[in-house]
Amino acid sequence: MKAIYEEIGSRIRLYRKAKNLTQAHAAEAAGIETSFYGQVERGVNIPSLKTLYAVAEALSVEVTDLLPTKRGSKETQAYAKAVERLLQGLPPEKRRLALDVLSDMVSRLKR
Numbered sequence: 001m002k003a004i005y006e007e008i009g010s011r012i013r014l015y016r017k018a019k020n021l022t023q024a025h026a027a028e029a030a031g032i033e034t035s036f037y038g039q040v041e042r043g044v045n046i047p048s049l050k051t052l053y054a055v056a057e058a059l060s061v062e063v064t065d066l067l068p069t070k071r072g073s074k075e076t077q078a079y080a081k082a083v084e085r086l087l088q089g090l091p092p093e094k095r096r097l098a099l100d101v102l103s104d105m106v107s108r109l110k111r
Contacts, residue, residue: 006043007068007076008052013041014080015059015066018099020092029058061103 016026027037031054039045040055047055056063069076083102087095 002043004068005046008047008066009041009043010077010080011066011068012055012059014084015061015099016041017084018087018095019059020095021059026055026058030054060100062107065103 012026016023019026021029023038023041024034027034030037030051032051036045037055040047040051052066053063056066087098090098
């Protein structure tokens with residue numbers, strides 16, 4: 001289970017960084033303590049379902065975007081790193097736009 005919590009945490013971190021938010025800002029938006037938020041990102045504390053939904057809302061993503069896929073964490077991490085590389089060097093407002101466009105495209109593909 002530890003690997004699952006670590007993957008959830010790494011996904012949360014990826015979306016937070018893509019939105020150019022600090023842990024403190026993301027925690028505040030989710031209505032949780034900053035220290036707890038940091039523990040969730042590191043995979044050392046287990047968020048409740050209510051907290052997971054609050055974090056997803058704070059990051060403007062679907063809660064399912066934060067959950068591990070059946071493909072395995074290595075492939076998921078590779079995709080996350082690829083997205084992170086694409087966003088590097090963009091100013092914060094353009095990062096948010098790119099992530100919003102990607103999120104919209106994925107939502108449409110799932111239909």
